[in-house]
Every structure is written in C-alpha cells, then in structure tokens.
Amino acid sequence: MSTTAQLIGADPGWLIIVKAALVFIVCVVLTIMSVWGERRIVARMQQRSGPNRVGKFGLLQALADGVKLALKEDLIPAAADKVVFILAPIISATTCFMSFAVIPITGEVTLFGHKTAMQLTDIPVGVLYVLAIASVGVYGIVLAGWSSGSTYPLLGGLRSSAQVISYEIAMGLSLVAVFIYSGSMSTSDIVAAQGKWWYAVVLFPSFVIYCISMVGETNRAPFDLAEAEGELVGGFHTEYSSLKFALFFLAEYVNIIAVSALATTLFLGGYHALPGLGFTETWLGGWFTLIWFFIKVLFFFFIFVWLRGTLPRLRYDQFMQFGWKVLIPVSILWILVVATLRVLSLQGASRAVVLAFAIGIVIIVMAVNILFENSKTKKKNMPVAQSAKPSFAVPELPIQVSSINVSQKGGDRV
Amino acid sequence: MINLATSLGQTQTPEAVMFWILGPSAVLAALGMLLVKKAVHSAILLAWVMITLAIFYIAQDAVFLGIVQIVVYTGAVMMLFLFILMLVGVDSADSLTETIPGLRPIAITAAIGFGGLLVSLLGRATLGRQMVGLTVANTDGNVQELAKKLFSTYVWPFEVVSALLITAALGAMVLAHHQRTIIRPTQREQSINRFRGDSMASAAGLPGPGVFARHNAVDVPALLPDGSAAAASISATLKARGDVIDSRIFELSEVDTSVEEEK
Secondary structure (H helix, E strand, O other): OOHHHHHHHOOOHHHHHHHHHHHHHHHHHHHHHHHHHHHHHHHHHOOOOOOOOOOHHHOOHHHHHHHHHHOOOOOOOOOOOHHHHHHHHHHHHHHHHHHHHHOOOOOEEEEOOEEEEOOOOOOOOHHHHHHHHHHHHHHHHHHHHHHOOOHHHHHHHHHHHHHHHHHHHHHHHHHHHHHHHHOOOOHHHHHHHOOOOOHHHHOHHHHHHHHHHHHHHOOOOOOOHHHOHHHHOOHHHOOOOHHHHHHHHHHHHHHHHHHHHHHHHHHOOOOOOOOOOHHHHHHHHHOHHHHHHHHHHHHHHHHHHHHHHHOOOOOHHHHHHHHHHHHHHHHHHHHHHHHHHHHHHHOOOOHHHHHHHHHHHHHHHHHHHHHHHHHHHHHHHOOOOOOOOOOOOOOOOOOOOOOEOOOOOOOOEO | OOOOOOOOOOOOHHHHHHHHHHHHHHHHHHHHHHHOOOHHHHHHHHHHHHHHHHHHHHHOOOHHHHHHHHHHHHHHHHHHHHHHHHOOOOOOOOOOOOOOOOHHHHHHHHHHHHHHHHHHHHHHOOOOOOOOOHHHHOOOOHHHHHHHHHHOOOHHHHHHHHHHHHHHHHHHHHHHOOOOOOOOOOHHHHHHHHHHOOOOOOOOOOOOOOEOOOEOOOOOOOEOOOOOEOHHHOOHHHHHHOOOOOHHHHOHHHOOOOOOOOO
C-alpha cells in the first residue's frame, strides 16, 4: 500500500465530496476551454483566425455554442428506439468523468486544513479501472448508432465498436510494460516510480503505441471513422440534436482530456516537474504540481489538435489492419523484451548480460527491418499488368528517359 | 484500502445500503433480460447485471476480479454480442407464437426446477477445507496473490483453457474463411484500369442520379444527351428491386408549361 493511498484513505466524507465536485468542475471548464483552444489552433494552422468575437479572444465562444445547442429543438426520430436513444448520450457523458477518480492531479497538498492529495481514490488496479470505464463508455456510441433507426448511425456504431475493441487490446498491451516496470497497477504508485526516469523514455515503444491507440480509442482524427462526415454524415450522432448532442460533444472532449491525463500519469511522470526543476514541486504548498500536471495534459491535447489539423482520415480496412497486424504484434514482442530485461535485472544479472541482450534485440530488429524494406522495394519494382491499348485517342505517355548524355552537343537521349 | 470484511458475518452500513440498491436492480435486470422482446434491450440489461456483479466483487475486496469482469465481459464479450445483435435492426422483436403446443408451461416448469436445484446445491456447497480469510489470502496484495496462484498451482488448467480458447477462435476463422476464386484488384490496379480501359466514361466517377432542375432523388436515373436514361447513375440494388422511376415523366416537354393569360 502506497503512502498516497494512506493519505487519501484518511479523508473525511465532506472532503471526498468537495474533491469530486472539483474534479467535475475542472473537467467541464477544461472542455469548454479546449473546444475554444482547438478551434483557435486549427484556425492558426489553416491561416484563419478562428472564433474571436464572443468575449476576449473569443474565449466565451464554446459557452455561447453550448447555450445555443441547449436551446435547439430536441428531435427524436419516429424510427428510433426511444428508451435507448435517450439512454445512450447519458451513458457516454457519465462514464467519461469517472476515469478521473483515480488520476493523481497533485502531490501532497493542504485542502481546507486537511493534508491530502488531489486524487479522489486510489485502488490497486487503478489503470485497469480506467480501461474498464472506457469500455463501458463505448456502449453510449454503439447504442446511439443502433437506436437511431437509420443506416448511417448504425454503420458508425458498428465501426466504433469494432474500432474500440481492436484498439483497446493494443492500449492494454502497451500498459503491461508499465505495470512490469513499476510493479504496480495503481496510478499513484506508477507516478511515484517515475521519480527518476519517465516511462516515456524508459519504455518508449509502449509510449508510442499508447499514443496511437489513445487517438483510436477516442474516435479522433485521423481515426474518426465512427463519425466520418464525408462518408457517414455524422456517424453515430447523425440523428441527435440539442442537449443530447451536447452530451456527446462533452463526452468526446472529456474523453480526450481523460486519455491525456492517463498518458501523463503513466508515461510523463504525472504531477512531477520536468527533470531538473524538482524544486518547483514544493512551491505554493505543493499546489504547483497541479500546474505541471495540466501543462503535460495540454501538451497531449495540443498533439490531438495537431493530428486533426494535419492528417487525412484513414481508410477503414487500413485502419483495422494497422491495429491488428502492426500495433498488437509489436506490443506483444515489446512486452517479451521488457519482461526479460526485468527478470534479468531482478535476478541481479551483470550489466554485461543486460547489454548483450539489448544489443541482440537491436540487431534482430534491424535485420527484420532490412528484410522488410527489401521486400517492399521488390514489390514496388514488380511490373504492373498492362491492358490492351484503348480504342480512342489518348495523349502519349512520357518517354522513359534512362540517361542523358551531356558530353555531346544538344544532349542526345540514349 | 478499506477492509470491508474485517468482521465476518457483520455487514457495515454503506455496504448494506449498496446491496439493497444494487441487489434488487440486478435481479430485476436479470428477469427483464429474459422477458423483454428486443434482443438489444436484453443485451443492455445483461450488461447491467454484469456491472452490478462487478461492483459487488469490488465491495467484497476482490478489486481485480471486479474490474476484469467489466473489461472482459462487459467491454469485450457483450460488445461483440451487441455487434451481432445490432445487425438485426431496431424494429425486429421475438415472435411469441408457440411452434410446439404446450412448450411454454413445460419450459417454465423445467426452468423453475433447474433454478431450485442449483440454488439448493450451491447453498449447501462447501469448500472442503477451512477458509483462511481475506487478510491471509491477500498478504502481498490481491493482484500479486492471484498471479502467484494462477502461475504456480493453477498454471496447467490456465494454459489448457487458453489453448482451448485459441483453438476455438482458430476453428471459427477456418470455418468462416473462404478462398477467393479470383484475385481482388487493388486500389492502384483499379485506378489504372479506369484510365486504360476501353472507355473513358468511368474515369471521372459514375454520373449522379436525378434529372437536372426537376428531380434529384436516387431512384431517378440521369438523362443522357440523347434523352435516354443513364443506367450507370442508379445503384444496382435499386435496379434489381425495380425501384426505379422513369425519368422521362420529369422532362420539360411532358409538363404543362403554358401560362394562362390574364384578361
């Protein structure tokens, strides 16, 4: 049992309620601000200025949009399954907040005269709890797609369920390496174990796999196939309007913040300061760690926005292929490597043995990569099947120039 | 971690409150799962039963079991069920007509009998050895002790079960797999064929349906310059169903365009 668990376990009931309310308020405010932030950042990337009319710098734009959404007419399609249609956005919006219960936001601080940490609860399987909550949250999207009673939402719901199941496996596997290294599944223990080295450095492949699968898990561009507006109108939320749509909207952004917070906790040292700035952790009676935490979360959020502004949407089959044939095998192999290294170091193997093992792995990876590249160039050079000449006039294809002899006058083509 | 089961046989108030809220709701959901007509409603109720069970496990200090129950059963297995069920559509419901006369009373009697048998058997079941209690079982932590058991005493059944599951998955894949009789052209080949084919008609994509300025529904074929309907502008499914409207009725010459003069 960690010290944080003991610290939180001593909280009186009213303090737990205050902390729950604080977490909820922070999530909602952060959502409103992140919608504004996303629109401004994407606008800057596309050489526009973005929302700048409502409030200073357009800061209140998201709030105004929220009010507008709430005042819209609430439609329930005649073909919809009414109960499930109403239930779906509620599931989405409630589950997204729940994962924050185990995220350690600050170190030891004093709140209303009580020594505590800004973490609602600390359970020994905290990270698995976040995964469990995420898997329940998908029900909202899937049921919304089904209950709308029309084709595009159904397709969006189906896509989303297949997508989340596949990417949750990759996500879970990427977390295994963290569990092996920290020897715990509790979020506060994992943060404490990263005092010296962040796991983003130690377990870099896991970090990359987690970052990719967290985009897949939250249905965000370039993996937003469940709501691909070019193919499925709006996907699962096509038939939703007014407050029910607002709930989905809220859930999407809270989910982004939640997976970013988990990434921060697991790989970027949680509320710890940047390496070398450890003295800042005691500023403001420990509350300065809150700032570090949110800087890291917003860094991930910026990457989400950056991806959305940069990458086109993947084709569905390529997306699934990437998940099953690349991410999952790679993470399983990586777990093998990490587990072996861990056992070696726990059994007190000499540094030479560990180094030899690491070098062996690097050589194997490089050999596989060379073979893969060779087969790729071979495939590229394969002749394309030529069909018969068309019966109508076509412009001549550009002449294949193999080399140009410049020594002669005029440069004859050979 | 708060140890809820410190004193055996005594239930603390918060746990009792939780039980009396979640217990009846779980039983109601389980009954509803059997009685509702739509398959998806049934699946949602089953998911709820699983979640309440998981909460009970967590309250009994089996944190790992509870969370894994949600991840595996609610998150993966039920989601796959739902994936299949969604394909049956919103309106479909079970038919309640009996195909074999007298089946319903027999089924109800058998179900109650089997349920009674199970309850009486499980109620009298003993472990065959003395209980050691949670504190002893969880000396090194719940997860660690579970892992120790799984990978030492029970490693053989554990591996056998995983082999069984993998065999089942492979079997399903073999049964569902079919060999392609013709190789499917890749996107690149399709693109090349569009431009190198006999006709350039498909190079820029198929024509959209509808008659310019008069009707743009998907079941109205576009008109070619000579006035005939463009077959490629209509989905093959609609054509096969016969759901195609003759576009000539929307031609300007067919519509009365005369203007009555005012006197």
